[in-house]
Structures are given as structure tokens and as C-alpha cells.
Amino acid sequence: MSFNNAPVVLHIARDLQDEEHTPRLTGPPRERPRSDPCLPARLPTSAFIQREAERVAPKAVENEINRIHQELEAALAPREDEITLPPSPTSPTASPRAKRKSLLDRISTASNVAKALRAAGRNDGQPWRAPEPFEVFRAIERKDIMFIMEVRDRSFESLIKKSGDVTPLIHALRIEHTDMAIILLGAFSRYINHLQDEDLQKPETKKLLKILRINLKAAIDYGLQKSQKDLMASFLQTLIMSEGDSWIALTTADVAASLRMGTDGKPVHTAGSAVRSFATKNLGKADLIASLEDYVANATADLVMMAAWSCALSVIKGEPMPMYYFARDDRVYRAFVERLDRHKDAIQTKLGRRLRWQLNALRTHLEGRSRNYHSKVEALAKELDEGQGF
Secondary structure, eight states: OOOOOHHHHHHHHHHHSOGGGSOOOSSOOOOOOOOOOOOOOOOOOHHHHHHHHHHHHHHHHHHHHHHHHHHHHHHTSOOTTTTOOOSOTTSTTOOHHHHHHHHHHHHHHHHHHHHHHHHHHOOSOOOOOOOOHHHHHHHHHHTOHHHHHHHHHHOGGGGTOOBTTBOHHHHHHHTTOHHHHHHHHHHHHHHHHTOOHHHHTSHHHHHHHHHHHHHHHHHHHHHHHTTOOTTHHHHHHHHHHHTOHHHHHHHHHHHHHHHHHGGGTOHHHHHHHHHHHHHHHHHSSGGGOGGGHHHHHHHHHHHHHHHHHHHHHTTSOOOOOOGGGTTSTTHHHHHHHHHHHHTHHHHHHHSOHHHHHHHHHHHHHTOOSSSOHHHHHHHHHHHHTTOTTO
């Protein structure tokens, strides 16, 4: 599009110069072109955009979940370094346990996206209906994670309800869909972690927790019968979580009393015995399962660290150790070390010599990833229980 600016230029020239110096045009002025505006094509309607979003977005989420499925199946392959915690879950040498945790985190993110898409796209006006047992079992067979997660958010009890003699978790184990068993286990953990203190007092919550424990114990029994040991430690951990903070708090108090007694109390032995007693009560043959040894050692170390820090808090002011950190990989150790560094001056000036030695022994023996927890706890027991080094 062109413009005839000659009149404008002449007008400016008259104002700036004398008339005799006014520029003269050598030809007739061009006619002003007729206005012919050009507009872009109109935007699509909001209804069209909504329809496209509802069509495309769920497919993108499904593709992401399918990719996660493939990685999860690869992570479930047995590895010799199963009990070694790697520096990063995404590193090529990451253990299956760490990879499963990373993948579950990603699945949780994908589920939140899917949940938002379902909420945005649900315009049929139909009220939510709790699924029938066969629908949950069918979703497990089809590995329909989006459906399972919607049931988790809207009708959690449907994921633990028994149909005949089978629960959804047992069904996943029977058809060897281990990835779906992990998804269900993650749903159990999420439900427990989101309970508030007031929720635990409600009769319906107590009933659901009881059914959940029955699910886990049945899964443990089935795993023992079929020699499916990969998930036993995860089942046991979720089972302890379902007991609430009371078991952890009472056991931590017992271990703290052992620490105060010195070598006569044998704190590592006290903690280990408590974990094994719980495992034996619920699993029966837990002491025969080698895959549980690392979990038992991990839980033992966590109890001793939590107990030692509670002893320190009786003298210095600091942050208590959250109960839900218990037996979550190295979360307790990282929190323990962070607190030792933050309050190192108070620890040096206010704590007694024995407790300072115990805190230092815990930090030293449980540090690093080059050894598994079982060997770390053995070394810790030799020092704390036998008094070597004090």
C-alpha cells in the first residue's frame, strides 16, 4: 500500500522557509490512493478452541503416561544394585527403587494435569458414580492410569474394596502388572499422607485404614507365596505408615531412652528389634526375605537418628524431625545433617560429651552411598551399642 505525502511535505516546507524557497514539484501531484485496509482472518470461536483442547490435550497426557509406562517397565527389571541409593533418580545408574520413585512423581504430575482436563472438559452434566469392582479390575488390566487416578481422587474406597476374595492390588499382582501395583501403592501412600489429625478420629477413616491394612497384609502374603519379593519392602513401609505416628513416636521414645543409658541401652539393637518385631508380626517370615534387610536397616537408622535428635532438643532449641520422614530413603539423614550444621554452636556448648559423640557417630557411619544400609548399621551398632570410640 502506497501514500501520497506531497501535500504534507509542502505544508511543512512553508512553515520552515520563505515562499520563494518553497520546493516546487516537477509534475502534477499524485492522486491520493483510495483506502483499502487489509484485515487478517478472524480468530476461531471460543467453542471451536474448546473442542480442539478437549480433543488434543487428553491425547497429549495419554502419550506422556505411555512413555512413563515404558520407563517404569524398564525400571522394574532386577538389578544387582537394588539396595544402593544413587545420587540422582534420573542418572543412568539409578536403582530401580529410585527410578520408581521418580516415575511415580511424574505420574502424579501427569494425573494432576489429567484431572484438570477432565474437570474442564466435563460438560455432560452427569454426576460422578463410584465404579463397580469390575470396572476397576478392567482398568488395571488395560493399564488405564487416568481412570485409576480419578477413582483415587473421587472414590478411594473403590481401590481397596474386595470383590469375592480379590482386591484390586491382589488382582494387579496376579496378572503380574507390577507397574499398576506400584500405582495402587502410591495411591495408598498418598491417602495416608494427606490425613489430618482430626481425620484419624473419624469412624469412616478408621474403617478405611483397617481395610487398607488388610489389603497390604493380603498382598504381602500373596507375594511371599509367589516369591514376588520386589514390593515387599514398599508394602511394609506403607503398612507402618497406616499405623500413624503413634508407633514411630513410641519406638523413638524407647530408642531415646536407650541412648541416654549409654552402652547398657544398646540403642541400635532396640531400634532394630522394634522394626523386626513389627515386620514379623505382619509378615511372619519377614526375617527370611533378604530384600527386606535393607529396609529394616534403613528404618533402624532412621529411628536412632530421630531419637538422638529428640534427645538434643531436650537441651537446645531446634526444629523437631517430622514423623513422615521415617523410612523414606535418605530423607531423615539429610534432615539430620542439616540440623546438626544449623545448630553446631549450641551442640558444642550445651550438649553433654556422650550425646555429642552419639550424634557424630550417626553422622559418620550413615554418610555416603558406597555402602548399603545393612553394613552401615552394623558399624553403627558396634560403636554405639558396644561403646567403641567413646
